[in-house]
Amino acid sequence: MTSDLLATLLRLLLSLLVTLGIVGITAHMVRRPRIHRRHPGRRLLPRWLTVLAIVFLLLGGFLAVGGTVLLQDPAASAEDRSDGLGMTLAGTGIVLGGLFFQWMRMVVFLESRDDAFVHRGVLRPTTVIPYCDITAIDTVHEKSAVRVKVTSRHGTSFTAAQAMFDWEPFTRWRDRPGAGAPSAR
Numbered sequence: 001m002t003s004d005l006l007a008t009l010l011r012l013l014l015s016l017l018v019t020l021g022i023v024g025i026t027a028h029m030v031r032r033p034r035i036h037r038r039h040p041g042r043r044l045l046p047r048w049l050t051v052l053a054i055v056f057l058l059l060g061g062f063l064a065v066g067g068t069v070l071l072q073d074p075a076a077s078a079e080d081r082s083d084g085l086g087m088t089l090a091g092t093g094i095v096l097g098g099l100f101f102q103w104m105r106m107v108v109f110l111e112s113r114d115d116a117f118v119h120r121g122v123l124r125p126t127t128v129i130p131y132c133d134i135t136a137i138d139t140v141h142e143k144s145a146v147r148v149k150v151t152s153r154h155g156t157s158f159t160a161a162q163a164m165f166d167w168e169p170f171t172r173w174r175d176r177p178g179a180g181a182p183s184a185r
Contacts, residue, residue, distance in 0.1 A: 042111040043164045049105040056098030064091025112166040115173065117150055119158040127158050131173045 036042035067087025070076055076084065104122050111118040116130040133152040139162070140147045148165060151157040 036109070039111060041113060041166050041169060042109050043166060045105045045108050047105075049101050053098045053102035053105070056094050056101060060091045060094030060096075060098060062091070063094060064088050067091055110160050110164040112169045114169050117158075117165075117170070119150075119160060121158065124158075127156055129156060129158070131170055 034044045034046050036044055064087070067084045067089075070080055070084030070087065073080070073084075107120060108122055109118075109120055115132075116128050117134075118126060118128050120126040129150055129152045133154065134150060135153045136149075136151040138149045138151070140149060140159075146162040147159050148162050149157055149159045
């Protein structure tokens with residue numbers, strides 16, 4: 001009886017520590033985006049997406065291979081063969097998800113240049129908005145995330161997490177003598 005209670009408490013403590021660790025690491029990585037080495041004004045998605053992509057690729061690959069082996073097994077029953085087909089399809093989907101995470105990490109960035117913001121999203125082309133064309137900078141609070149939307153006078157806009165922005169070049173441009181700048185809301 002005592003050993004069962006102790007085992008349950010240890011499981012709960014371990015679960016709590018793992019959960020707090022995941023929350024802490026994720027919060028740290030989201031608040032501090034990765035800075036490009038050669039372009040200090042460029043902010044990239046965090047490296048943990050690559051780790052997540054590798055985990056998805058490995059798990060999905062093992063699942064797909066296991067399903068394929070089960071499909072090819074001559075001693076497998078009809079029920080096992082349908083499980084093998086499901087495993088193969090699920091594994092393929094998980095592998096595609098891992099590839100998407102890695103592609104997303106390689107593609108998405110936000111760069112603050114001396115004269116413009118440059119943003120490339122997941123499924124959008126690269127957007128360049130010169131500071132002189134900015135008509136609005138809106139801050140949106142969604143749950144615990146703060147997102148910033150930059151809109152140009154031509155109607156183009158992009159939205160990114162506030163932590164992705166390097167405001168120093170924009171502030172230098174805005175505070176230069178004779179500058180007219182948009183108001184940040």
